Amino acid sequence: xxxxxxxxxxxxxxxxxxxxxLALPNGYYYDLAIRMAINASIAVGLNLLIGYTGQISLGHxxxxxxxxxxxxILTSRYGLPSxxxxxxxxxATAVLAFAVxxxxxxxxxxxxxxxxxxxxxxxxxxxxxxxELTGGPDGMPVDAFSLFxxxxxxxxxxxxxxxxxxxxxxxxxxxxIDAPAGRALQAIHGAEIAARVAGVDTTSFKxxxxxxxxxxxxxxxxxxxxxxxxxxxxxxxFFHSIELVTMVVLGGMxxxxxxxxxxxxxxxxxxxxxxxxxxxxxxxxxxxxxxxIFLPRGILPTLRLKFAGRAA
Amino acid sequence: MLSELLQFxxxxxxxxxxxxxxxxxxxxxxxASGVINFAQGEFIMLGGMSAALLVQAGVPLPMAIALAVLxxxxxxxxxxxxxxxxxxxxEVVTLVxxxxxxxxxxxxxxxxxxxxxxxxxxAFSGEDPLVIFGATLMPQSLWVMGVTIVVVLALxxxxxxxxxxxxxxxxxxxxxxxxxxxxxxxxxxxxxxxLSAALGAVGGILVAPMTxxxxxxxxxMGLKGFVAATLGGLGSGVGAIVGGLLLGIVEAMTAxxxxxxxxxxxxxxxxxxxxxxxxxxxxxxxxxxxx
Amino acid sequence: xxxxxxxxxxLAAAACAALGTAAAADPIRIGAVLSVTGPAxxxxxxxxxxxxxxxxxxxKSGGVLGRPxxxxxxxxxxxxxxxxxxxxxxxENDKVDLIIGGTTSGATMAIxxxxxxxxxPFISLAGAVVIVEPTKKWMFKTPHTDRMxxxxxxxxxxxxxxxxxxxxxxxxxxxQSGRKEAQAVAAKYGITLVADETYGPxxxxxxxxxxxxxxxxxxxxVFVFGLGQGPAVVTKNFAQxxxxxxxxxxxxxxxxxxxxxxxxxxEGVRLPSPALPVAAKLPATDPQKKVVSDYAKLFAERWKAxxxxxGGYAYDGLMLAADAMGRAGSTDKAKVRDALEATTxxxxxxxxxxxxxxxxxxxxxxxxxxxxxxxxxWTLLN
Numbered sequence: 001x002x003x004x005x006x007x008x009x010x011x012x013x014x015x016x017x018x019x020x021x022l023a024l025p026n027g028y029y030y031d032l033a034i035r036m037a038i039n040a041s042i043a044v045g046l047n048l049l050i051g052y053t054g055q056i057s058l059g060h061x062x063x064x065x066x067x068x069x070x071x072x073i074l075t076s077r078y079g080l081p082s083x084x085x086x087x088x089x090x091x092a093t094a095v096l097a098f099a100v101x102x103x104x105x106x107x108x109x110x111x112x113x114x115x116x117x118x119x120x121x122x123x124x125x126x127x128x129x130x131x132e133l134t135g136g137p138d139g140m141p142v143d144a145f146s147l148f149x150x151x152x153x154x155x156x157x158x159x160x161x162x163x164x165x166x167x168x169x170x171x172x173x174x175x176x177i178d179a180p181a182g183r184a185l186q187a188i189h190g191a192e193i194a195a196r197v198a199g200v201d202t203t204s205f206k207x208x209x210x211x212x213x214x215x216x217x218x219x220x221x222x223x224x225x226x227x228x229x230x231x232x233x234x235x236x237x238f239f240h241s242i243e244l245v246t247m248v249v250l251g252g253m254x255x256x257x258x259x260x261x262x263x264x265x266x267x268x269x270x271x272x273x274x275x276x277x278x279x280x281x282x283x284x285x286x287x288x289x290x291x292x293i294f295l296p297r298g299i300l301p302t303l304r305l306k307f308a309g310r311a312a
Numbered sequence: 313m314l315s316e317l318l319q320f321x322x323x324x325x326x327x328x329x330x331x332x333x334x335x336x337x338x339x340x341x342x343x344a345s346g347v348i349n350f351a352q353g354e355f356i357m358l359g360g361m362s363a364a365l366l367v368q369a370g371v372p373l374p375m376a377i378a379l380a381v382l383x384x385x386x387x388x389x390x391x392x393x394x395x396x397x398x399x400x401x402x403e404v405v406t407l408v409x410x411x412x413x414x415x416x417x418x419x420x421x422x423x424x425x426x427x428x429x430x431x432x433x434x435a436f437s438g439e440d441p442l443v444i445f446g447a448t449l450m451p452q453s454l455w456v457m458g459v460t461i462v463v464v465l466a467l468x469x470x471x472x473x474x475x476x477x478x479x480x481x482x483x484x485x486x487x488x489x490x491x492x493x494x495x496x497x498x499x500x501x502x503x504x505x506x507l508s509a510a511l512g513a514v515g516g517i518l519v520a521p522m523t524x525x526x527x528x529x530x531x532x533m534g535l536k537g538f539v540a541a542t543l544g545g546l547g548s549g550v551g552a553i554v555g556g557l558l559l560g561i562v563e564a565m566t567a568x569x570x571x572x573x574x575x576x577x578x579x580x581x582x583x584x585x586x587x588x589x590x591x592x593x594x595x596x597x598x599x600x601x602x603x
Numbered sequence: 604x605x606x607x608x609x610x611x612x613x614l615a616a617a618a619c620a621a622l623g624t625a626a627a628a629d630p631i632r633i634g635a636v637l638s639v640t641g642p643a644x645x646x647x648x649x650x651x652x653x654x655x656x657x658x659x660x661x662x663k664s665g666g667v668l669g670r671p672x673x674x675x676x677x678x679x680x681x682x683x684x685x686x687x688x689x690x691x692x693x694x695e696n697d698k699v700d701l702i703i704g705g706t707t708s709g710a711t712m713a714i715x716x717x718x719x720x721x722x723x724p725f726i727s728l729a730g731a732v733v734i735v736e737p738t739k740k741w742m743f744k745t746p747h748t749d750r751m752x753x754x755x756x757x758x759x760x761x762x763x764x765x766x767x768x769x770x771x772x773x774x775x776x777x778x779q780s781g782r783k784e785a786q787a788v789a790a791k792y793g794i795t796l797v798a799d800e801t802y803g804p805x806x807x808x809x810x811x812x813x814x815x816x817x818x819x820x821x822x823x824x825v826f827v828f829g830l831g832q833g834p835a836v837v838t839k840n841f842a843q844x845x846x847x848x849x850x851x852x853x854x855x856x857x858x859x860x861x862x863x864x865x866x867x868x869x870e871g872v873r874l875p876s877p878a879l880p881v882a883a884k885l886p887a888t889d890p891q892k893k894v895v896s897d898y899a900k901l902f903a904e905r906w907k908a909x910x911x912x913x914g915g916y917a918y919d920g921l922m923l924a925a926d927a928m929g930r931a932g933s934t935d936k937a938k939v940r941d942a943l944e945a946t947t948x949x950x951x952x953x954x955x956x957x958x959x960x961x962x963x964x965x966x967x968x969x970x971x972x973x974x975x976x977x978x979x980x981w982t983l984l985n
Contacts, residue, residue: 027691028696031695032688056405100584104587107587110542110546111546114542117539118539118584121580122584125574128774129774131779136783137774138707138712138733138776139683139712141716228684228687230712232683235684245405245409246412249406278424278639280640280678281416281420282417284416285412285415285419286417292407292410292413296399296403296406316814324811428644428648430832430835441845522807523807524835529805565811572812
């Protein structure tokens with residue numbers, strides 16, 4: 001029985017996540033793995049938007065921020081249970097994303113980018129200025145995540161949680177792409193007008209994907225808040241949004257596993273670059289440029305083409 | 313009351329003229345290539361920083377300004393040649409990431425070689441403010457606004473009257489057609505980057521006496537320039553100027569009459585509203601896509 | 604065994620023991636997480652330079668407890684999330700003995716839960732009061748708190764009979780912390796805050812905010828809380844608008860760069876500051892004179908740059924750590940922590956530190972000097 005390549009990839013991912021702990025010697029490496037998994041989940045969600053529907057979002061960190069601060073404020077200031085706070089954050093994000101999706105998605109190209117950028121910055125500014133609620137620029141602490149009386153504390157417990165979430169998100173994304181909805185998505189990216197002519201309700205799809213990717217970001221924001229235990233407004237900022245987009249583009253747009261790879265690379269890079277005292281920014285910029293020049297489709301798709309070419 | 317309103321207006325126009333010059337650079341490159349150049353802010357920074365450091369080293373001001381503009385223009389040419397050209401016909405998102413990489417590289421190099429401190433340029437015509445109906449205006453502001461007007465006129469002449477200018481417009485309309493009529497589109501793109509970088513540098517130099525300059529001024533200036541360019545309609549020179557001035561005035565009025573805390577958010581609220589009703593920005597051309 | 608062999612054996616054993624100790628002089632690892640790049644680079648860069656310089660200096664004179672110091676440092680890029688990650692790396696992977704850092708209060712508070720859980724002594728270089736109030740077992744800090752800055756300024760204003768003050772703060776962590784503290788202690792000095800405006804760290808023009816402030820009836824003075832070029836722009840705008848009120852700044856601009864940038868407009872500006880900018884003007888009897896003068900001279904020589912009060916905080920942190928380790932007689936984390944808490948009258952660039960179980964900051968209000976800018980230079984007020 002031959003497996004579909006995506007199923008093979010999914011099983012490979014599950015295998016890697018399962019055996020990775022054997023190679024992690026201490027809490028620091030677990031921490032890295034957890035951050036990679038969190039970023040990967042967000043990247044997969046964002047990729048559905050950027051890679052498959054061709055819509056760009058320069059304000060996704062804003063949604064991350066909503067989830068993060070909702071969890072932080074509702075649990076630490078109002079004593080709500082963590083699970084409930086997370087859900088409230090996700091619902092709030094969904095509502096906001098739905099409300100702005102239709103007007104924003106009518107825009108094209110750079111105007112769309114501008115609108116998402118604006119949204120992200122407005123969210124970021126609200127978080128910075130509402131000091132009473134959010135602790136302002138110096139941030140606020142977040143209680144640990146508790147579920148049914150048990151607290152999730154420590155790197156190993158969190159690793160299991162985020163690894164499971166990543167598998168869930170990846171499975172959902174792969175299913176979406178293979179299903180008729182997914183083909184509709186790809187049609188939209190390819191030639192939207194043709195898709196509309198063929199009867200695909202492009203706007204409805206775009207809205208749904210926008211909301212979905214926003215909710216994923218929000219949930220991961222909540223998770224990050226509880227895991228790190230401390231939040232600052234930077235998590236909703238412009239730079240974080242750019243980082244997320246870079247993960248998707250670097251790893252390979254329209255490639256679920258590419259996004260995961262992009263997240264891994266971009267999370268790892270600052271750690272490796274710390275050896276380049278003072279030159280981190282320059283080296284990072286050069287790596288970005290060189291990668292996009294020589295691997296314009298992103299790392300995974302370009303490599304896939306190369307190997308496919310050889311096999312053929 | 314009037315003097316307060318006037319003061320806010322002057323503040324808005326001064327800052328707005330800065331944004332306008334930044335926006336023109338964005339629009340120019342977008343016109344010629346469809347690329348949003350996130351490194352535009354760094355060209356502005358290079359202009360101001362180079363001029364400031366040259367003056368500190370003893371070079372007379374006019375010479376320092378000329379050299380600084382050349383340095384920035386050179387940086388623009390290098391970025392186009394080494395980063396944009398090799399990318400060929402990649403997708404727009406790819407090109408955007410490349411320009412982000414270029415911006416990081418330029419900023420990082422400035423951080424390492426030019427230091428992390430703040431620097432000032434001497435004001436061109438002194439520091440005594442002019443008083444107009446109870447509101448004050450710095451002479452440097454007049455320089456900024458005056459040069460912006462000259463730049464706008466010069467660009468209008470360039471695009472409307474010279475063959476080279478028309479070639480740039482042709483390239484932006486349809487690259488293939490332009491090539492077919494014999495226009496060297498590679499050179500046009502190089503020119504666009506060099507010119508945008510030079511314009512950005514001029515902006516950075518003009519405002520440095522008032523706002524100081526450091527290795528990271530590019531981030532904010534670049535962002536605001538992008539916002540102003542989009543507000544006015546990408547690809548439109550007039551739009552860039554109007555967008556910049558509007559952005560500056562909205563910020564100043566928000567700070568003055570509503571809340572200084574949200575003055576940075578208000579322009580974006582405005583932009584979202586404008587874009588919802590005018591999807592091409594204020595002056596953008598209505599585009600038709602070939603299917 | 605006869606007597607001679609016994610003596611030879613003893614001598615040989617002693618020699619081995621001595622050589623053994625020298626060979627086993629493994630380094631004391633000092634970890635540092637600083638914001639060397641990003642918006643807080645203005646503070647983090649001199650902090651790193653100071654740590655590097657003085658680790659070298661200490662090692663040249665034999666190190667601490669006969670062991671060399673090794674500095675393991677990371678740059679958090681002014682992002683607290685990264686600070687948290689790098690602190691984890693220092694504790695779990697690099698196994699450092701002590702951490703100095705957290706350039707910003709945000710970074711410090713992001714590191715706090717880690718050092719408390721791992722029980723590693725941590726000396727913060729940030730200013731917020733919340734770092735040491737309530738006192739956390741493993742966290743110490745060297746800079747004056749933002750509350751002390753506000754108190755010092757309000758005290759001076761009270762002496763001058765100024766009661767209606769306008770506040771203009773930067774919307775960064777530093778500025779907002781200062782704003783919060785100013786609001787908290789104003790009443791104690793009989794001060795009412797009649798205006799509360801903010802500006803962004805990279806803003807280029809504050810005339811709008813200042814015009815609003817100018818228009819407030821009865822305003823008597825303006826207090827600006829910010830860092831870097833923002834306060835210099837404010838100062839220039841102040842002069843442009845012809846505002847004749849007294850202008851007070853925070854310790855964020857206690858540097859020659861501020862005077863250079865603001866130029867003639869800075870005349871008459873007052874601010875609280877550690878002794879560093881006025882090292883040359885301190886009387887010979889001042890207990891801090893030698894320490895700050897030496898630091899200023901060494902920093903300028905080595906890095907060809909102006910000494911910075913933020914670098915001074917790092918000096919204080921490192922020297923406190925070295926002193927505590929010496930008194931503890933070991934690098935055992937609990938012992939070093941206890942020794943830090945017992946620090947008495949340790950003179951450094953920010954002042955004389957006197958720590959206790961209830962005070963992990965150690966500086967008194969008088970360690971903050973009041974300065975005024977006259978003729979383009981610093982003047983020490985009494």
